[in-house]
Amino acid sequence: MQPLVVELGDRGYPIHIGPDLISRPDLYAPHLAGRQVLVVTDEAVADLYLAPLRQALRDREAASLVLPGGEAGKTLDAVSRIVDVLVERRFNRSAAVVALGGGVVGDVAGFAAAIYHRGIRCIQVPTTLLAQVDSSVGGKTGVNHPKGKNLIGAFHQPVCVIADTRALATLGGRELRAGLAEVIKYGVLWDGAFFRWLEDHLDGLLVHDEGLLGHAVRRSCEIKAEVVSRDEREEGVRARLNLGHTFGHAIEAGMEFGHWLHGEAVAAGICMAADLAARMEWISGGEAERVRALVRRAGLPDRGPAGLAPDTFLRLMARDKKVVDGGIRLVLPRAIGDTVLTSDFDPCALAETLETCRADIEPPFFARARP
Ligand code: GLY
16 A cells, blocks of 8 residues: 655655554665664564564664663653663664654654764654554654653654554554544544544444554544644644643643553543533534543543642643743644634633543543443
8 A cells, every 4th residue: 555655855754554564674675774773662562573573674783672661661761771772883873763662662762863863764663553643653752751741852753654553453452542542633633524433433443453443543644644744843733733632741740650541641631622612612512522422432531530639730731832931722622623722711611621520530440431
């Protein structure tokens, strides 16, 4: 199948989507300038996919580094470990980093590629749904700071993205659902027809139907590629991709990174954004309920944690990178399929959302509580 393309002039790149792509040497070769390649991955992914990837790179001088998995590992220390290997192996400016794994590996390895020798090539090989539909595309790289999510980072576009949809077959249920949160996000923020398609096909997606997952990845990447091509540095329309993230990042930080998966926090955040928009009558109560219903059917949280008091929640939201002159800006729906970044929301309505949208139930128990 033809790759999608992120159109960024001479920094544009293909996104290959399909089954059994990890082991295809022909997808890597055109994007490697030299012989030196460092594959960065995590423990769980290494067991499954490091061998076929190394086989695809067998004519290169390939090294690998296996990091511990999980959001708690998205640190400057992990970046430092990658840079140490690049230095020890005397990798030069024509070397490349291949990020094999989920969002954490992609962000950390991408950031190391962004800063080593002021920038070397990076190929993203995402193996989770979340990484395939969002974090591997668009060049956002970085790590968390104890005070906030993704506070340290750089834009560094990959030279190629290889999304092997067969890798999704080995994804655990919780990881799959967390990825579906980002897929649902595209329906709410950009494409009402895709949201309807998700309502119709969610049950198949939840049982790992390969054809349906392939379509979901492709449509999500089409939207992401279009948005990034129009606004690489998030000076305009790209901010809309942060739907649910100001709420979500506050949940992740407030509950200590790693307790809630990123996608779980984003799911709750999308529902809270819809709740706020409905309170201000930007969308109807029926539309907000459609969003909540799809999120719940996906086994994802439609509210934040009861343990996060509204004033703490608000304080954490104020650390968001979209804050300007101390004012919180939120991405809010104007319809299913249309959103806007705005500071022009009713603070009383936001206070009501933060007070009302709280649940006692915590990850990873949502799926069991499905209606
Ligand atoms: N994950 C949002 C973006 O890449 O802009």
